[in-house]
Amino acid sequence: MTSHPSFVRFAGLGLAVVLLGGFTPEPAVTSKLRSTASATLAPGDVAPGRLFARDAREGVGPGLVSVSNPTSPQPLAAPAVPETRRSKSTLLHVAPGSAATQLVLPITAPEDAWVMVIPKGSDAKVGEDALRDVAMFDPRGLRADVRAARDASAQLGADADRLKADGISKPIAMLRLNREMGQGLYKLQIGAKAAKVGLAVEIREPSSSTELAITPSALQLSPDAEGYVTVGLDSAVPLERVKVEATLYTPRYERDRTVPVVKVGKEYRAMVSRVLTDRDEPGTWMVEVHATGTAGGQTFDRLEQTAFGFVVPTARIASVGSERLVRNGSGRVEALEVDVVVESQGLDRYEVTGTLVATDGKGVERTVAEAQVTDQLGAGSHVLTLRFDAGHVGLAKLGGTYALRGLQLYSLGTNTLYHRLNRGLEVHFPAVRVDELAAPQMTPAIETMLREGAFNVRE
Amino acid sequence: MHLHSRTGWLLAAACAVFLGAGSAQAAVGVVFVHGTGDQSVSSATSGYWTQSAIDTMRNGRPYLIIGYPGATCAGYSQCSWGPIVDQIVPWMNANSITSFTVITHSNGSSPIRYMLGHTGAVSANGNTVNSVTSRISQVIFSAPDLKGTPLANQVTTSGSFLNIANSVVEFFGGGSYNNPAVVQQRTDNMSVYNSNGTFAGGLGATTVGGKPISVVRGNRVYANLFSSDAHCAGYLYTIGLKAAALLGWGSFSAATDGFIGSDSSGYFGNIIIDDGRLNHNQSRRGCHNSGYLIGQKVASAPIPAPGSQTYAPETNVQAAALACNNYYSAYATDYMTDHTVWKYGCSSTMLNNGYPEPDCLISYGYSSSYRIPSTASWNPFLNPNNYPIYSEVCPDSWQGDGICDACLVAKYGFDATTGSSGANDCVQAPPGGSNWCGDLAYDTYWGVHNYAVVQALH
Numbered sequence: 001m002t003s004h005p006s007f008v009r010f011a012g013l014g015l016a017v018v019l020l021g022g023f024t025p026e027p028a029v030t031s032k033l034r035s036t037a038s039a040t041l042a043p044g045d046v047a048p049g050r051l052f053a054r055d056a057r058e059g060v061g062p063g064l065v066s067v068s069n070p071t072s073p074q075p076l077a078a079p080a081v082p083e084t085r086r087s088k089s090t091l092l093h094v095a096p097g098s099a100a101t102q103l104v105l106p107i108t109a110p111e112d113a114w115v116m117v118i119p120k121g122s123d124a125k126v127g128e129d130a131l132r133d134v135a136m137f138d139p140r141g142l143r144a145d146v147r148a149a150r151d152a153s154a155q156l157g158a159d160a161d162r163l164k165a166d167g168i169s170k171p172i173a174m175l176r177l178n179r180e181m182g183q184g185l186y187k188l189q190i191g192a193k194a195a196k197v198g199l200a201v202e203i204r205e206p207s208s209s210t211e212l213a214i215t216p217s218a219l220q221l222s223p224d225a226e227g228y229v230t231v232g233l234d235s236a237v238p239l240e241r242v243k244v245e246a247t248l249y250t251p252r253y254e255r256d257r258t259v260p261v262v263k264v265g266k267e268y269r270a271m272v273s274r275v276l277t278d279r280d281e282p283g284t285w286m287v288e289v290h291a292t293g294t295a296g297g298q299t300f301d302r303l304e305q306t307a308f309g310f311v312v313p314t315a316r317i318a319s320v321g322s323e324r325l326v327r328n329g330s331g332r333v334e335a336l337e338v339d340v341v342v343e344s345q346g347l348d349r350y351e352v353t354g355t356l357v358a359t360d361g362k363g364v365e366r367t368v369a370e371a372q373v374t375d376q377l378g379a380g381s382h383v384l385t386l387r388f389d390a391g392h393v394g395l396a397k398l399g400g401t402y403a404l405r406g407l408q409l410y411s412l413g414t415n416t417l418y419h420r421l422n423r424g425l426e427v428h429f430p431a432v433r434v435d436e437l438a439a440p441q442m443t444p445a446i447e448t449m450l451r452e453g454a455f456n457v458r459e
Numbered sequence: 460m461h462l463h464s465r466t467g468w469l470l471a472a473a474c475a476v477f478l479g480a481g482s483a484q485a486a487v488g489v490v491f492v493h494g495t496g497d498q499s500v501s502s503a504t505s506g507y508w509t510q511s512a513i514d515t516m517r518n519g520r521p522y523l524i525i526g527y528p529g530a531t532c533a534g535y536s537q538c539s540w541g542p543i544v545d546q547i548v549p550w551m552n553a554n555s556i557t558s559f560t561v562i563t564h565s566n567g568s569s570p571i572r573y574m575l576g577h578t579g580a581v582s583a584n585g586n587t588v589n590s591v592t593s594r595i596s597q598v599i600f601s602a603p604d605l606k607g608t609p610l611a612n613q614v615t616t617s618g619s620f621l622n623i624a625n626s627v628v629e630f631f632g633g634g635s636y637n638n639p640a641v642v643q644q645r646t647d648n649m650s651v652y653n654s655n656g657t658f659a660g661g662l663g664a665t666t667v668g669g670k671p672i673s674v675v676r677g678n679r680v681y682a683n684l685f686s687s688d689a690h691c692a693g694y695l696y697t698i699g700l701k702a703a704a705l706l707g708w709g710s711f712s713a714a715t716d717g718f719i720g721s722d723s724s725g726y727f728g729n730i731i732i733d734d735g736r737l738n739h740n741q742s743r744r745g746c747h748n749s750g751y752l753i754g755q756k757v758a759s760a761p762i763p764a765p766g767s768q769t770y771a772p773e774t775n776v777q778a779a780a781l782a783c784n785n786y787y788s789a790y791a792t793d794y795m796t797d798h799t800v801w802k803y804g805c806s807s808t809m810l811n812n813g814y815p816e817p818d819c820l821i822s823y824g825y826s827s828s829y830r831i832p833s834t835a836s837w838n839p840f841l842n843p844n845n846y847p848i849y850s851e852v853c854p855d856s857w858q859g860d861g862i863c864d865a866c867l868v869a870k871y872g873f874d875a876t877t878g879s880s881g882a883n884d885c886v887q888a889p890p891g892g893s894n895w896c897g898d899l900a901y902d903t904y905w906g907v908h909n910y911a912v913v914q915a916l917h
Contacts, residue, residue, distance in 0.1 A: 044654075046655075058537065059537055059580065059581075060581075061581040061585065063581065063587065064579075065578060065579035065587050065589050067578040067579070067589055067593075069668055069669025070666075070669055071666055071669070072664070072665050072666045074663070074664065074665070077661040077662055077663070077664070078662075080653070080654030080655075083647075083650050085647065091616055091617060093618070114705070114709075116706065118617045118619045119619060120617075120618050120619050121619060122619075127619075155705075155711055156701060156702055156705070156711060174702065174705065174706075198618070200616070200617030200618055200619055202613075202617065204709065206709060219651065219654050219655060220651070220655060251642070252637070252639070252642065253615050253637045253642045253645075284648045284651045284652070286645070286647060286648070288616075303616075305612065305616065305645075305647060306647045307645065307647035307648045307650065307651050308651065309651045309655050349579070349580070349581070351577060351579055351580075353656070370669075372577075372578055372579060373579070374577075374578070374579020374580070375579070392669075408656055410577070410656050412577060412579070412580050415535050415536075415657055416655065417655040417656050417657075420656075443558070443593075443596070444487070444557075444558035444596030444597075445558075445595060445596050445597065445669055445670050445671065446669075447596075448596055448597050448671050448759065449666060449671050451759070452671060452729070454665060454666055454671055
């Protein structure tokens with residue numbers, strides 16, 4: 001890794017060029033800056049809509065830092081897409097301080113099913129006592145927890161005597177059901193002592209065909225963009241009386257507000273963006289989706305959660321360009337540079353990152369170096385220069401026309417991503433041979449990577 | 460175990476220490492970053508890592524134990540990575556450290572990933588992350604939480620610390636069940652942090668931020684009650700982590716170390732240890748040879764690929780007892796003297812009679828308050844008076860010789876040679892077969908205790 005020696009805040013492109021005294025920028029293939037305004041978004045791209053004028057209060061501080069790093073010549077990773085999370089389980093709660101009560105556990109597929117009875121809190125001993133105050137009965141009214149606990153312990157393989165000798169005899173109730181116990185509504189009797197402690201009761205039915213699947217519409221949402229969580233319910237048997245509810249949790253996992261759910265065709269959508277505004281804190285929010293109803297006449301209950309990023313963007317990448325080769329006095333290429341114009345509406349410590357790729361003999365783009373430039377910027381238009389150390393670029397021995405990929409703008413004040421252009425607006429540097437590139441400054445990290453063959457091109 | 464092999468290890472370790480001392484003069488160091496938990500330097504040293512594990516892993520190099528609020532601050536928060544930066548900078552300056560290896564455990568990977576991805580971030584003391592990352596030579600993530608753990612989802616949604624033998628409580632740092640570091644480790648949240656650039660490192664990457672990344676991980680929770688591998692670093696942790704495998708991954712035999720799934724620990728990096736007998740607690744304590752191998756990696760010495768790594772045979776008293784019918788008393792013939800001997804066996808009364816009964820030690824691993832493996836003077840298997848016909852007392856050369864020697868089991872916990880194909884003398888023969896067994900017995904002809912060799916029929 002090498003750092004740009006300058007620690008001076010760039011005021012503009014002109015100043016940037018002045019600071020490059022001693023190096024000769026080669027005439028660029030194209031000197032114009034490409035605007036992001038008309039850019040077509042590729043999969044995984046993130047683009048801010050409206051910018052908000054607010055200053056970051058944390059994680060800010062002055063000083064420009066410019067860093068270049070070599071990378072292993074690997075193909076570019078596939079763009080990240082929102083994950084689908086699936087559930088054949090649910091979770092019921094008895095709040096701490098409750099009175100003795102009875103829970104009804106809907107079991108549609110008892111074979112391989114588990115019921116976990118988990119005391120609330122952090123005191124193992126209190127929880128252990130609470131569990132002695134809980135009993136489970138199958139749909140026929142027969143006591144089922146003793147047999148189910150024995151089956152679970154047998155699978156765990158724990159030495160009960162050994163645990164008891166260490167003061168632990170029943171740290172958690174894991175109940176293993178079986179087909180003979182039957183499907184239907186089980187009853188969990190919770191005595192006064194257990195109810196006072198509070199319980200979480202998880203039901204897992206891996207053999208059930210009824211599955212809840214939820215997928216955010218995007219990896220991150222912003223106040224001006226429509227965003228939702230798609231809710232799907234699959235089952236081998238007809239589903240009836242289906243009810244879907246959604247709840248938002250803050251980045252601190254605090255239960256926050258209800259999310260409206262609409263039905264669109266066969267699926268449901270939890271309309272998250274309708275309840276979030278720019279007054280909400282940026283970060284990673286979570287949505288809990290709860291689906292109930294009947295499956296083939298049997299009551300089912302499913303629960304799943306997912307997360308999404310929520311940003312209130314204060315800046316964007318406005319344009320990119322003026323890519324150039326910087327040569328030293330002997331004609332060797334010292335660096336590959338490209339300017340990134342950042343438009344900001346508020347004070348923050350902004351970070352621009354880009355990855356340089358080369359194309360191998362088979363036409364596969366492989367990463368060769370990455371560069372990052374960070375500075376504290378206020379409202380206005382600013383030029384930040386990504387500087388790829390030519391020594392790093394040459395380690396993979398892949399020459400030719402290098403391209404900029406994975407261009408992104410990140411806010412260190414809010415730890416959120418504001419802008420990402422995976423294709424980097426198709427910035428390509430002038431063609432250069434590997435032997436034109438300056439030798440790398442060796443570091444222990446580069447020596448280790450060379451020793452381990454990290455720069456070898458692998459199929 | 461081959462004596463030659465053990466000697467080789469000792470020599471290698473001695474050489475490594477020597478090299479380490481040399482490297483220390485060149486100011487090449489090691490930094491240890493703990494996982495979830497608010498640790499001081501002192502608690503991280505003695506409670507989280509332990510000095511012996513640290514010494515094994517640092518391999519003679521100068522080192523720094525980091526203490527930081529790893530529970531009340533998520534890995535991306537300045538209050539997490541900031542103190543790490545602010546401790547490393549003065550350490551580097553005071554010790555002229557030119558480069559160093561970072562070793563993390565568990566969620567200690569997260570602040571380091573943040574630092575590798577955000578070199579221009581500035582700590583509370585005004586140090587740029589780059590001032591530290593520029594001197595990192597390599598990163599070794601031990602049991603890293605790279606994609607989150609479903610146990611974090613479990614504790615936050617259930618509002619409980621899942622008090623299984625206290626194991627999960629400790630690995631989430633105690634305190635509140637939804638502290639920021641736990642919430643950060645939810646799998647859905649980690650998916651966001653991995654995709655939006657908060658944490659550096661993508662699927663399959665071998666270098667991150669210009670640094671080579673190595674991963675040490677376990678992939679099973681091995682909880683054989685009679686196994687030393689299971690007991691390393693504490694049996695209760697092991698059994699708790701096995702239960703956690705069911706809670707988090709739906710199976711006792713899931714691909715997990717009990718706290719981190721293999722999909723998470725293997726998200727990126729070069730996997731240098733991939734061990735079925737290295738649970739989440741053990742991977743910070745150097746168990747199952749992992750500490751030695753990490754030390755080798757720190758010294759840039761070559762280490763075998765995970766599939767070629769070999770281990771000392773585990774302590775397994777149960778197997779020896781079953782192979783030799785040591786639970787039961789009976790008359791037998793000593794094939795060394797052709798005398799009739801009385802095999803003591805181990806009744807429930809003998810097990811707790813206050814004496815180190817030989818067959819109780821072998822059958823259960825203990826007898827009253829005495830426990831094996833042990834080389835203590837009370838160990839009856841090491842008493843020369845019990846070997847009247849032998850010139851040596853239980854020599855190591857008896858390992859792997861085809862006779863399951865109770866004395867070796869009592870001394871080391873196993874009777875086998877090392878290596879992937881090492882002969883194990885104490886594998887029980889199938890029904891209808893027999894094992895040859897060496898054990899203390901009462902020689903009825905001479906009227907003395909003697910180390911007899913008998914045949915155990917099955």
